[in-house]
Amino acid sequence: MVQLSRWKVVVVVLSVILGALFAYPNLLSPAQREALPSFVPKNALNLGLDLQGGSYLLLEVDVDEMRQARLDNLVEDVRVSLNEAGVPVARIEREPAGAVARVAPGSQDAAFEALRALGAQPGVVGAAAERSITRVGQDGVRVVFTQQALDQMGPNAVEQSIEVVRRRIDSLGTREPSITRQGANRIVVQAPGESDPEQLERVIGQTAQLTFQMVDDENSVEEAVAGRVPPGSELLYDEFNTPYLVKTRVLVSGENLTRANVDQDQNGRPAIGFRFDGQGARRFAEATRPENRGKLFAIILDGTVISAPRINSPIPNGSGIIEGQFSIAEASEMVNLLNGGALPAPLTVEERRVVTAELGADAVAAGAISVAVGFVIIVAFMILSYGWLFGGVSVLGLLLNGLLIIAAMSLTQATLTLPGIAGLILTFAVAVDANVLIYERMRDEARAGRSVIASMDAGFNRAMGTIIDANLTTLVAALIMFVFGAGPVRGFAWTLTIGVFTSMFSAVLVAQVLLAYWLRATKPKKLPIAE
Structure with missing residues (x-):
């Protein structure tokens, strides 16, 4: 498995070039990015509310008032439909789910037919019927919303409100707003970079x-x-x-x-x-x-x-x-x-709530420090455990891993939050863990008396199953968090998901190419990490 295949070299080189190309805009100011040619990527990392500041709103959908308005409209529809059909109406009685129209004697059939034009169904016909129409006594016709329609009014109103709020925020030019449902009838809106929360509230509300x-x-x-x-x-x-x-x-x-x-x-x-x-x-x-x-x-x-x-x-x-x-x-x-x-x-x-730019800058600084400290600890561990050669190969793979994560998040415009930075640090640890599994397998094979080539080949081959299993379980956990989570949890899951693929690439393929070059160039008689 430790072979200097041409396709592996091409893939690694292309990944470095593309990663640098898509990550490069993060080193430029907004004006410099706009000045770039049209064919050059211009997207930088999209920072979340906790990193660049912005506005936070917790909204509650007034479902009761919406239901009341729907019932008012239904009562008025009943009144107008009967008047247009020329049916004499004695009175219209309001009910919790609709209304009962009391008509003159002998007019019940005409009233029933007139109200069917509202889209009501005779009785409750199937689960899709929104309204039910029935006769009441000798002079009444009842038109009510079905129980299913009443139950769906709240959830449907919340989902429709989320889409309307999203379109309205997009019209303001706010990038990557986070709009999520909370509980039965609440909506959480996070608009990173939005400096005028009053305008945001006015437009949304x-x-x-x-x-x-x-x-x-x-x-x-x-x-x-x-x-x-x-x-x-x-x-x-x-x-x-x-x-x-x-x-x-x-x-x-x-x-x-x-x-x-x-x-x-x-x-x-x-x-x-x-x-x-x-x-x-x-x-x-x-x-x-x-x-x-x-x-x-x-x-x-x-x-x-x-x-x-x-x-x-x-x-x-x-x-x-x-x-x-x-x-x-x-x-x-x-x-x-x-x-x-x-x-x-x-x-x-x-x-x-308003998160100021100063607080966001402090969060960015704290996140950068935490990433740097975590990176230094990992580098020190790998160098001390496996020496400058094998430890250095892991560090190079780790750097490429970070570059690819930044490039992928810039390309997809995924929002980076503080939990996302935590996911980034965890990704580094998972990437190094793959190298540790490979190196320890090589060390065991070398101590068992196998040659350098056989030990390295066995290290990559036999550790691969464990690496795939570990990353697959991480990917499943990230997928669950992304589907069922909201806001920062989804940001963490997205960073972790990207990191699973980039760490597999950097820890395995990059290590193979670099160690294959070393093996061809030096032809060692002994594996450096065997002792």
Whole structure:
């Protein structure tokens, strides 16, 4: 096995060149990296929150309020569907999971058929049914969310919130944010390098729920302000505290939004351009049909009326602009929010922390010192145990191992944290452990009277099984931590995983090539580590 094969030499040389190429940007300043040619790698190590500072937020998803809003929408859908079908309604009774519509005698069948248009299923049909519709007595129809739908509202809201938060942070240019779930309904956000936590909190926390609703021109706004809001309507205000009485039924929502961009109105002022998908375009065209010409419809963002334009003609293509008193910065931030998607439920900030750059610098210094101390101890041990030749070969492999880890993490833009540095130190120890196994096997074979070549060959051959087993178990443990862990634990696991592959390469293949060169050049009669 100790052979100077050409492919082994080529692989080692290429690994050194590529490792140096991808690790080199870490020695440059950001300006110098940007000045590099386009074909040269520019990615440096991406430091985590504990190393470069940044913002930490602990958010709680208000699942109860989201469920309440879903139930409110269901009740309103029942009311509107029955009214549009011409079914006389005596009253609508609210229930914990939905509503019961009490209709006039003889109208139960018509009400049942009208409510099926909501997407409800007769009875609970299969596990996928979101709503259940049943008859109640002689005059009632019950529409409720199924138990499975109620149970899934919370987990689904948290998962959707994580994706929306990630898109919003990405729009700020923050690199490699850590966004993880904690418990049943909490989200931990770590944004390394984000120097403005207030902006981060503002962008993350805004629901960005965009809706288009008709203005209620059949009832008096003054009476609504006085506290007499008619059923099926709600009282909202714009940023100038002007009251609007609008229908609670949502004609089109931000869920149908495919694109938002900064545009200009007819006076050249900043505005927000939008385009809906096919379903949204049909609904928008229906809302602006000729029968509604002259009526007002309100554009509402998070419960605040942005504008209430008059319908002059149908808009069949599903695109338009939202006018308002926007600045360029406000319009840009609003576009980022809308393109990022709406949060399914409000987020409450439970904890906020700011890690300053000074603390991060101290952590980097402490991590560097710990790596240096660990490296020196390992080098001293190997030199004292196996001499300058074999110990030196291990040290060279160790240096290449570190170079390859830095190169791989720079290439993949994996986040390096303090636990990741701990994983780096552990990787060095594991790499040296492979050399110890090989050298001790060589020593045993030499003491048994075998030749230098036979001893070295047996050392690599017979130790390989143990080395593979040890690294495989380490890889499995790292995989478990990466899958089930979060934040720093995943950073540790990722560093350890990279280190398993690089240490196998550096401890075995590099040692083979270097010792094969020594064996060919000196042709020793005795193994130096046999004594």
